[in-house]
Amino acid sequence: MSCRVALQYFQLESYQFGGYFRTLQRNWLRAFLPGFAVALWGCAAVTLCASLAFADWTLWMGLAITLAGAVAAWVLQRRLPAKKPLVFTARVKRLCLWLLAVCLGASAALAFGGRLLTACLLLPALAPLLLAAAALAALPLEKFVQHLYLRDAMKRLDAMPDLIKIGITGSYGKTSAKFMLEAILSEKYRVLVTPGSFNTSMGVTRVVRERLCPDHQVFVAEMGARHMGDIRLLCKLVRPRYGMLTSIGPQHLETFRSQENICREKFELARAIPENGAMVFADDGGLCAQLYERAACPKHLSGEHAAGLGLSARDIEVGPWGSRFVLTDGKESVTCQTRVLGAHNISNLLLACTMGWLLGMDLPSIARGAARVRPVEHRLEILPSGGGVTVIDDAFNANPVGAKAALEILREFPGRRVVVTPGFVELGAQEEAFQYALGEQIAQCADVAVLVGKRHTAPIAQGLRSKGFAEENLHVISDLAQSAQFIRPGDVVLYENDLPDNYQE
Numbered sequence: 001m002s003c004r005v006a007l008q009y010f011q012l013e014s015y016q017f018g019g020y021f022r023t024l025q026r027n028w029l030r031a032f033l034p035g036f037a038v039a040l041w042g043c044a045a046v047t048l049c050a051s052l053a054f055a056d057w058t059l060w061m062g063l064a065i066t067l068a069g070a071v072a073a074w075v076l077q078r079r080l081p082a083k084k085p086l087v088f089t090a091r092v093k094r095l096c097l098w099l100l101a102v103c104l105g106a107s108a109a110l111a112f113g114g115r116l117l118t119a120c121l122l123l124p125a126l127a128p129l130l131l132a133a134a135a136l137a138a139l140p141l142e143k144f145v146q147h148l149y150l151r152d153a154m155k156r157l158d159a160m161p162d163l164i165k166i167g168i169t170g171s172y173g174k175t176s177a178k179f180m181l182e183a184i185l186s187e188k189y190r191v192l193v194t195p196g197s198f199n200t201s202m203g204v205t206r207v208v209r210e211r212l213c214p215d216h217q218v219f220v221a222e223m224g225a226r227h228m229g230d231i232r233l234l235c236k237l238v239r240p241r242y243g244m245l246t247s248i249g250p251q252h253l254e255t256f257r258s259q260e261n262i263c264r265e266k267f268e269l270a271r272a273i274p275e276n277g278a279m280v281f282a283d284d285g286g287l288c289a290q291l292y293e294r295a296a297c298p299k300h301l302s303g304e305h306a307a308g309l310g311l312s313a314r315d316i317e318v319g320p321w322g323s324r325f326v327l328t329d330g331k332e333s334v335t336c337q338t339r340v341l342g343a344h345n346i347s348n349l350l351l352a353c354t355m356g357w358l359l360g361m362d363l364p365s366i367a368r369g370a371a372r373v374r375p376v377e378h379r380l381e382i383l384p385s386g387g388g389v390t391v392i393d394d395a396f397n398a399n400p401v402g403a404k405a406a407l408e409i410l411r412e413f414p415g416r417r418v419v420v421t422p423g424f425v426e427l428g429a430q431e432e433a434f435q436y437a438l439g440e441q442i443a444q445c446a447d448v449a450v451l452v453g454k455r456h457t458a459p460i461a462q463g464l465r466s467k468g469f470a471e472e473n474l475h476v477i478s479d480l481a482q483s484a485q486f487i488r489p490g491d492v493v494l495y496e497n498d499l500p501d502n503y504q505e
Helices: 002-012 017-026 028-052 056-078 090-112 116-125 127-158 174-185 201-211 230-238 259-272 287-294 343-358 363-371 400-412 428-445 458-466 480-486
Strands: 164-169 191-193 218-222 242-245 278-282 299-302 312-319 322-328 333-338 381-383 390-394 417-421 448-452 474-477 492-496
Touching: 002 017, 002 028, 002 090, 002 127, 017 028, 017 127, 090 116, 090 127, 116 127, 127 201, 127 230, 164 174, 164 230, 164 259, 174 191, 174 218, 174 343, 174 363, 201 218, 201 230, 218 230, 230 259, 242 259, 242 343, 259 287, 278 287, 278 343, 287 299, 299 343, 312 343, 322 343, 322 363, 333 343, 333 363, 343 363, 343 400, 390 400, 400 417, 400 428, 400 492, 417 428, 417 480, 428 448, 428 458, 448 458, 448 480, 458 474, 474 480
Parallel strands: 164 218, 164 242, 191 218, 242 278, 278 299, 390 492, 417 448, 417 492, 448 474
Antiparallel strands: 312 322, 322 333, 381 390
């Protein structure tokens, strides 16, 4: 059972040792308790059998009972609900074989020293650490397998010299901008985009090897990063001719350590753009604009105030119904209307419009594509709900900038406004400060706050109280399902973030 939990954590952390050990430290009880329970069960079984008869067979009977208990625990754990269950990929299957080898090796070593019983009882308790040892032993093979897959994907891309390759990166907004770009470019081209949130080197490699066809004209790769060097590897794989930078912000500070490192990592995409391509930067008036000034490649600035530098927008209207604006290139203008919510999504849409314009599309075609854009699942998506409740689903990967925009949208809705949130993660030393600020923002935009997880959301509660938020409207729960008791007909409910299993309290 401990092995299964540990495997799930390792997979959720993208097989990164640093994140895995942080998860074990954060969730040590859930990670180690099942193994210790099996070990205690085994001790009790062996002791009981030994007390009944002093014979060799009693030891083996006790071990058999221990094994039966472990199997029962495994079966029961499989039935427990998980937001993202363990997927037995080829890598996980290989890792299971390595784990079996490590366990057998440790058992043999202890048995050789006359400690067979110790091995059988100790190994379940140390399963999460044995998994780390197995993963370390498997690392050279995994690197070799990844190298083969990467090389094959690069060959497939090289075999299509006319393919227009576009990379999209940013602290947030990548996935939304990617699907916006797909909707717009599909008015003229046959487009392949990486699905969902596939944004790692192995994820992009898989898409290229399994989905890229000779008749595709454009390939759009989302490029995510949690560590220094991730973007460079993705650029080596894709070799993009065009690039888009959506935003720079405090995302994954736990691994990047500083905003300067985030800027340096995202700028790797601009470094990879050739002279016959172009990079489009969001005109955020901040870090993206600063990176635009630094870039040596052909470049464009996209935003409300980017007139003369590419496409720009004016007369922007944002409301619960969606967004509307006038798109202009300085010579002609067209009105664009879309169902996506939030001013920050207008920035993403303008990036996509600018890229379409750079690829030879006229403004009417761009406007038609923009009209086809729909909210990405779990990203400011208004969902139908029974009982007269309006649900705004912003549950995927919340960040300080996106959460603030979502709260501004919530404030525009009539009725009693409810926020359900567990807060942010992976913000490093600044996490508590961002949580506190989130509480202050909720107090200004919502009538009821439902916080998921007492320990993690304590700074949010402090921020709420600092703004005089009514105590009777502040609720702290341990599980998202419990939020239903605080929702009534006519409410507007914003679900802001939903933490994965490796962050559950």
